[in-house]
Amino acid sequence: MFSAVSAALLLLPLVAAAAFAAAPSPASTVGRHCTSRCGNISIPYPFGVEPGCYRPGFDVTCIKEDGTPTLFLRNISEVIDINLPNGTVDVYVERVDQSLPVPRTYGIINWDVVGLYIDEGPFTLAPARNKLLVVGCDVQALLMGSDEADIISTCAAFCSRIFWNNTYQVGSDDCSGIGCCQAPIPAGLKVYLLQFRRFNGSYSSDQATVYVVDAERLSSFPMGVAPWGALPVVLEWVISTSTCPSNSTSPECLSSNSFCQNSTAFRGTGGHRCHCAQGYDGNPYVLDGCKDIDECKYPEVYPCFGDCNNTVGGYLCKCPLGFVGDASIPTGCKDVDECLHPDAYACYGICENLPGSFHCQCPQGTYGDPTTKGGCITIKNSFPGWKVALIASSGFILLIVALVAPFVTRKIQLQRVKRLKEKFFKQNHGLLLQQLISQNTDIGERMIITLREIEKATDNFDKSREVGGGGHGVVYKGLLHLHVVAIKKSKIVVQREIDDFINEVAILSQVNHRNVVKLLGCCLETEVPLLVYEFISNGTLYHHLHVEGPISLSWDDRLRIVLEVARALSYLHSATSMPIYHRDIKSSNVLLDDGLTAKVSDFGASRYIPIDQTGVNTAIQGTFGYLDPMYYYTGRLTDKSDVFSFGVLVMELLTRKKPFVYRSDDGDGLVSHFASLLGEGKLGDIIDPQVLEEGNGDIQEVAALAVMCTKLKGEDRPTMREVELILENLRIKTEARSCRAPCNWDHIPVQGVIQEVSRQYTMEEEMMLSASYPR
Structure with a gap:
């Protein structure tokens, strides 16, 4: 059984203003006297420092400690970042030690369970962003809702007796349960309670430390140096507890290019936030806060590898003159070969294609205008006898090359295909299959299937022939030798997948049982080995x-x-x-x-x-x-x-x-x-x-x-x-x-x-x- 020890979990040390839900918005009157930054952290409205600069419930404090400005939410939690589009605030939350005495100021439910109530307001833990982290040995931490019976998350950490020396023996940075553990936290509750349970026979001390931490930042805090004083937590907020009107924008969305969107962060209650429309960026909670984005200034976000023109709420991207294609991807714009279209680009002489343009001139021995039909006029006596002989001999040589080239090219291609097949055969453990064939001639007669037969059976691996897939490949349905078969093809070309395929060949080739799928053959002529086995028609x-x-x-x-x-x-x-x-x-x-x-x-x-x-x-x-x-x-x-x-x-x-x-x-x-x-x-x-x-x-x-x-x-x-x-x-x-x-x-x-x-x-x-x- 467990021995129970309790502690207060300071998940969200915030108290919302009582008038939050019905508070009027002062966004239209925010003046230049409002503090816009604290250190390296921007303070956008609805957040603010001075009275009149923030919406009720969103007040923050900028305090200078040792000469460095630090931003605090409600004078309690240090702010790391405020993300207006996502509606989140990143803050540091102090750890909870099991060995510390239980402060009565947190509100004691009983001596076994202690929690902190959160008034209705704009903040809650961001769903799916935070985790419960326990650092200790031989202890289980239980996170509960409003009472002891409502357990919503838990994890347990263990340590070895052999290595116990009153320090945490953390096995790895991923908190797998040795020295520390982690568990998800369902968000949106108004109260979170924490209870410790110690395992009988534990050789550890009584101390255990609990954190709430942003899951995406957890890998930045190595477990070997735990515990820390505080870790970052992600809070989500709404501008109002009401839902968006069905036929109009929210009164809190003051910018003309903004819209209202409902939030699901608070369990059982409503709420919404404002966002800038597509193609706009800025603050939707102030007048004219959403500004048009000049997409052409940010090619890494709005890719354009051609001519970029900014428009209201968007941008146009097209290929330069003389190029066609998709300008939104690298090398998407292809050069137009104007010489292939003489009627469109008016060249009736010698045409030379250039990147983005072309050059047109009359042939040698002629003169005139090459851009019109019949514009190039022949110069008399422009073709001496040595030129005629040179052209004739060159034409003969070209004729010989044209006749011989296909045979040479085909021979080279056949040699290349042969070498490639030999390479794949060795890579796909063909020697192992040869050994199996030499030991059992029955296997040899039915095992080797050519790639040509496989492609014919599957219509070149047509997507419509896919009938399923597993952890080791994709399965196609095909017709081979008048038999319906299933053909397995590996998903990923890595050695481990190839080894698994050959392992399946070696095993199934020696198995003959009515309740084991029957292997019919395999093909090793491709980079990815293929298996052919009986088709089972009725699914799994x-x-x-x-x-x-x-x-x-x-x-x-x-x-x-x-x-x-x-x-x-x-x-x-x-x-x-x-x-x-x-x-x-x-x-x-x-x-x-x-x-x-x-x-x-x-x-x-x-x-x-x-x-x-x-x-x-x-x-x-x-x-x-x-x-x-x-x-x-x-x-x-x-x-x-x-x-x-x-x-x-x-x-x-x-x-x-x-x-x-x-x-x-x-x-x-x-x-x-x-x-x-x-x-x-x-x-x-x-x-x-x-x-x-x-x-x-x-x-x-x-x-x-x-x-x-x-x-x-x-x-x-x-x-x-x-x-x-x-x-x-x-x-x-x-x-x-x-x-x-x-x-x-x-x-x-x-x-x-x-x-x-x-x-x-x-x-x-x-x-x-x-x-x-x-x-």
Whole structure:
């Protein structure tokens, strides 16, 4: 259990003016006496220092400390920046220390929860911009709304006993939970309460520090030097708590080129801000504050690589005379070859194209006006015999070159294509494929497919042929040798993607099982290797399961699909020449044919395991929600990693809940919540109503099997062979329920599983299983 310690969280030390919502705007009377800057920070209206220079609720103070002017909001928070277009103010907020005494001036709710109330006014925390940051060891911080039951954000930080020496041992700058942690803060509330909870058995001191910080600036503050006195926070404001009028602009939007826009920053209340219209910039809250932007002065913002002309509210960008194209992009303006259009540019002599223009002259031996037809007149005796001979010989040479050049060019192109294919063949691990072919002639006869055949089958990879994609490529539908096939093409040309493709070829070429997608061949003649495998026409299990409406796959189909997936994994683990671990079992990687037969697919992340080893250390790959926590934390891949993912898939089939997004009312993931309900005998609270109606008494045993597969320790989980046998038994029981005499079947000790579940999930293990905690 936790020991609770409390502290006041000074999230927003601001008190709004009582008359904010109904206050008149003095924008039209703001004079030159108003302070416009404090240090390097501009102070635009509605903010101001002197009376009459600001809108009520937006007063700031410029104080000189050590000779340096510093801007403060309400004499409390130091201002970093005021952004008028975005409607934000960046301020520094002091940290909160757990070990400090609780000041009564913040308002004590009780001795366990303390918070600061915020009056209605223009400021609130900017949505999605700020985070809760906790620096400490073996402590959990809970951020709550108006009472203890309203937990809106939380995170926990841990430290190792071995390295504990009364200083924070921060593991990395991203606050992954070692020495510090972070969590999002829902904005728009009027009060935020904070509570600390210390883990039993902690070896740390009692001190822990909490910040509220701008998430975009968090990387600028290295965790190794924490704690700091204060960190930057982003506040959002509205000019009025009312919404924009439907048929006119807001009275607060005084500039003639401005418009009103509603804000969603305040939860449960209205509010709006003013903005300058497109093509204008400035202050929309003062008369004539929005000025026309001269876009031609800012080419980095308004690109124009031709002739730029500023207009009211915009600009015109066109190519210079003699050029055509798109002047808004570099090299977008192309030179016009006037010599190709003699009628348009009037040149009937020798035309020479120039950048942006052209030169026209009469041919040698003529004179006159080359810009008119027949304007060039031949000069008599202008062609001596040596020139005729020179032209004749030159023409003969050119004729020979013209006849020979196509053959030479084609030969060079063929040699270049051949070398390129050889390069891609080596780059795409063609030697590995040759080795497989030499070991199995059956593979060789069907594996090698030419690029020409692939392009013909997919209409040159036409976009209309795309039928889907996964983490390792895009899939096209094609017709090859009178068979409908699926062709996978890598998304990104990087070595890791190519290695994954060749890994899938090596694995699927040796797999032959009715519940594993069948590889038909591959093509290595391109920079990106291509795979050709059987086309499964009925989509994925994910799309069949998570459909709109209460009715999905029947319970009989779900139980059969689970059994077929178990058969495929059992085959991969124990029936192949070398065990294969899939590493990414999930509903979107299970395809269904027209008869709803399951086909396990996407072997790009799979790994061979030597037969004399039980596991191997690898880089972490998989999908959160399905990922084995022991594999995630240790990096050691075993057959029990696929067992865990299979157990999550069974829970998904029982509940129709998505494991990677599901959260219970208590913040638990699908695995932990499902196990808890099974232990409490409340499994019906989460099971799909359709399954409850069609289950026929099998639900409890299948649920217990799913929990057994998702036990925290891998050695406590069954093997896929054992899972296959259990499901075979359940399947036989389902098909034999029509027998008249009572049927005696072996079954899973459900009660023992329930008793063990009640002991298994402590708070520490729950955090390990949850993939949604900030990392």
